[in-house]
Amino acid sequence: MKDYANEFKGKRVLITGGSRGIGAAAAQRLIDGGASVVVTARSRHEETPAEATFITGDLRSKEGAEAVANEAINILGGLDILIHSAGAARVQLTSMDQIPEAEWLDSLDINFLAGLRITHAVLPALRESVLSSIVYVSAGGLTPFGGPLSHYGAAKAALNNYAKNLAKELAPAGIRVNVVTPGPIITPGGDEVRNTITSAMGITDEQFFAGVPLQGRGGRSEELAEPIAFLVSDRASYITGHNHFVTGGWGELA
Ligand SMILES: NC(=O)c1ccc[n+]([C@@H]2O[C@H](COP(=O)([O-])OP(=O)(O)OC[C@H]3O[C@@H](n4cnc5c(N)ncnc54)[C@H](OP(=O)(O)O)[C@@H]3O)[C@@H](O)[C@H]2O)c1
Secondary structure (H helix, E strand, O other), X not given: OOOHHHOOOOXXXXXXXXXXXXXXXXXXXXXXXXXXXXXXXXXXXXXXOOOOEEEEOOOOOHHHHHHHHHHHHHHHOOOOEEEEXXXXXXXXXXXXXXXXXXXXXXXXXXXXXXXXXXXXXXXXXXXXXXXXEEEEEOOOOOOOOOHHHHHHHHHHHHHHHHHHHHHHHHXXXXXXXXXXXXXXXXXXXHXXXXXXXXXXXXXOHHHHHOOOXXXXXXXXXXXXXXXXXXXXXXXXXXXXXXEEEEOXXXXXXX
């Protein structure tokens, strides 16, 4: 019988944005399954799993991403799994044409190009592994967010498209690529976005979450970590190229 408790034993994993929120929960889930995990972000956080190796890095440049990839691969002695959760949504309470050019560029940098850069830097290592896989934590796969987050949505849409192409390109090599799209998840980053929106709209958290079909509640990071763990596990060995919605029905059942 398969030992699911230790299904990640021997797996070498890099998790971007693994210092907190969804990335940290995914790191803890894989560590609990026996994986060796390196997490990276610009700074450590109190949520950063103690059993993960933390490396400092900024993915907003090719050099930054390559430095992270090289250090992680050195520490782990190779790489089997990349989970890219780093991202940032800065709400702009204005119309799209008033969002400064610098914000569009910064959003593209962290929400799209960071994923591309870290992927390209680790691909040679992933190609050497057996049954390797990638999961991107994205957003906005269903409906546009609207003006205040349009720059974020456009960058994540680019990431979704990139991931789909990559899945096709890497499929013959047996490397699986999937995307997970979260609904409103209670994390430091998610809370910041929600607080800005609820303050601007003059509504409570309860009113905000009322739009989520599943019990009108926000999701927990662990509820994202579980499907991410499934997708990078050998249990998902025939799944590639999909965007998986983990949203409590938000946007999907509307
Ligand atoms: N929470 C939600 O409701 C929600 C919904 C849809 C999609 N998402 C997506 O899910 C992912 C995780 O979100 P979260 O809610 O867990 O966010 P979070 O709590 O803000 O965590 C984001 C992580 O990304 C890292 N990061 C940000 N900028 C970085 C940079 N330039 N270089 C390296 N690392 C960087 C952060 O660490 P540092 O700041 O220290 O670098 C942190 O570890 C993001 O891609 C987000 O867009 C979240």
